[in-house]
Amino acid sequence: MSPSTEKKPAKKPWFRRADLFLLIGIAVLSAALFAFFFWKDTRINSPMLEITSGGKTIGVYPLDEDREIRIGDESHYNLCRIENGTVRMTEADCPDRSCVRSLAIDRRGGQIICLPHRVVLRIIDGTGGLPDAVAE
Amino acid sequence: MKQNPRFLIFLLLFAALLLPCCSPREKGAASDTKVFFDTSVTLTIYGDEAEAALSECFDLCRNYELIYSADNKNSELSKINRREGVEVDAEGRSVFTVSDELAEAVRLGLGAWEDSAGMFDITMRPVTVLWDFRSGKGSVPDDYLLSEEVLRVGSEWLELSGNTLSVNNRNTAIDLGAVAKGCISARLKDYLRNRKGIDGAILNLGGNISVFGTKPDGTPWQIGIQKPFTERGELISTVLLEDGCVISSGVYERNFTEKGIFYHHILSPEDGMPVHSGLTQATVIGTDDALADTLSTVCMLLGKDASEALIQEKGYEVKILYTLDDGSLVLFDPESGEESVREGEQLDFRQEDD
Numbered sequence: 001m002s003p004s005t006e007k008k009p010a011k012k013p014w015f016r017r018a019d020l021f022l023l024i025g026i027a028v029l030s031a032a033l034f035a036f037f038f039w040k041d042t043r044i045n046s047p048m049l050e051i052t053s054g055g056k057t058i059g060v061y062p063l064d065e066d067r068e069i070r071i072g073d074e075s076h077y078n079l080c081r082i083e084n085g086t087v088r089m090t091e092a093d094c095p096d097r098s099c100v101r102s103l104a105i106d107r108r109g110g111q112i113i114c115l116p117h118r119v120v121l122r123i124i125d126g127t128g129g130l131p132d133a134v135a136e
Numbered sequence: 137m138k139q140n141p142r143f144l145i146f147l148l149l150f151a152a153l154l155l156p157c158c159s160p161r162e163k164g165a166a167s168d169t170k171v172f173f174d175t176s177v178t179l180t181i182y183g184d185e186a187e188a189a190l191s192e193c194f195d196l197c198r199n200y201e202l203i204y205s206a207d208n209k210n211s212e213l214s215k216i217n218r219r220e221g222v223e224v225d226a227e228g229r230s231v232f233t234v235s236d237e238l239a240e241a242v243r244l245g246l247g248a249w250e251d252s253a254g255m256f257d258i259t260m261r262p263v264t265v266l267w268d269f270r271s272g273k274g275s276v277p278d279d280y281l282l283s284e285e286v287l288r289v290g291s292e293w294l295e296l297s298g299n300t301l302s303v304n305n306r307n308t309a310i311d312l313g314a315v316a317k318g319c320i321s322a323r324l325k326d327y328l329r330n331r332k333g334i335d336g337a338i339l340n341l342g343g344n345i346s347v348f349g350t351k352p353d354g355t356p357w358q359i360g361i362q363k364p365f366t367e368r369g370e371l372i373s374t375v376l377l378e379d380g381c382v383i384s385s386g387v388y389e390r391n392f393t394e395k396g397i398f399y400h401h402i403l404s405p406e407d408g409m410p411v412h413s414g415l416t417q418a419t420v421i422g423t424d425d426a427l428a429d430t431l432s433t434v435c436m437l438l439g440k441d442a443s444e445a446l447i448q449e450k451g452y453e454v455k456i457l458y459t460l461d462d463g464s465l466v467l468f469d470p471e472s473g474e475e476s477v478r479e480g481e482q483l484d485f486r487q488e489d490d
Contacts, residue, residue: 096272
């Protein structure tokens with residue numbers, strides 16, 4: 001039977017100055033990592049214009065930079081314009097020109113199709129707010 | 137065990153702060169657009185196995201093109217139209233054993249032919265080839281040529297029994313353009329419904345819309361209906377649906393104007409000329425994609441009153457949204473009759489008892 005000797009050496013403080021620095025360090029690092037992933041995520045998820053021709057993706061473009069994209073070759077072409085966040089087919093030498101007569105699409109979603117040239121302009125990761133599809 | 141518990145606490149804290157960074161991205165949705173049977177096919181599928189199911193569905197489309205397409209020279213239908221691999225007897229008859237898929241489409245086509253007293257005819261191919269609407273250009277055919285080709289039209293020359301198709305006239309050629317898309321979307325939907333790992337899907341086959349199941353956010357499917365003769369994407373109405381299809385047919389789809397005269401692709405088998413039935417558009421809302429597809433064309437051919445009478449008589453469980461020549465909208469429900477609809481109005485066809 002040993003007499004319990006609770007006599008300990010002077011206990012070190014549980015929380016020291018160095019711990020505070022470590023805590024702040026971790027918090028800063030976490031915040032930085034979080035910010036990085038958040039930024040990456042929104043970059044990936046922000047609506048983009050995807051252009052495919054004959055089933056092959058020929059480019060993915062952000063909607064916030066105005067530009068004009070020519071799709072096609074010597075035999076036929078479509079001209080697509082990104083302007084103020086909206087996308088239109090501005091010109092095409094296809095026979096039905098139904099792509100040129102399509103409403104502009106924007107960050108909400110949607111697509112413009114040129115059937116004769118098999119060109120599809122499509123918003124990926126759209127924000128929604130449009131019908132899921134249009135019967136025509 | 138001499139390890140300071142602080143270390144563990146900090147480690148946990150650190151891990152907790154990292155959690156949001158690696159939370160799984162939204163999974164289980166896949167969507168793509170491809171061109172088949174001269175039309176665009178957009179499929180959007182939800183569920184854990186959406187990605188795999190999407191590519192399987194496009195594989196199926198590729199197969200269906202090789203069955204139904206009259207323009208693909210390797211298709212089963214093209215071979216029938218060329219009478220490839222069969223004998224044509226002295227009377228011009230030939231007999232084929234056809235696939236289940238083709239038999240189904242021909243059966244539907246012949247059914248619609250009877251329903252419409254001969255106005256809907258899957259043997260219109262010689263005439264449609266002359267008009268050439270599919271190229272996107274189209275031109276008025278020569279009178280004489282047209283009158284010659286109209287003589288080749290007639291579903292009375294077709295006989296279908298099980299998978300045996302008899303074509304009893306050497307000049308007959310079949311086009312399943314007004315039937316096949318409905319058959320295909322019904323088959324794709326069946327496939328997806330019975331496949332594991334799929335919660336729901338919206339199929340768009342050249343403007344024929346078909347949906348089932350649920351979306352990840354739980355909202356109902358919302359389907360717009362194209363406003364005739366305006367920019368593509370401008371809507372005349374929208375429909376809320378749980379499970380079913382919305383299929384439109386109209387004179388605004390494939391048409392051209394020559395010497396001031398408007399010509400469209402809904403043609404009469406009697407004279408091979410465009411039919412003016414008082415409608416610019418007929419939209420069928422139903423649950424049987426294949427029936428709805430043929431019915432949308434039948435409505436355009438027969439006009440409002442005759443098609444309403446047909447639907448009543450046959451007891452087809454569909455609703456029709458007609459756009460009349462003056463732009464006004466009429467909704468027909470065989471149970472409750474006609475009702476006028478304002479432009480832009482949302483029509484809720486969700487089942488109330490769910």
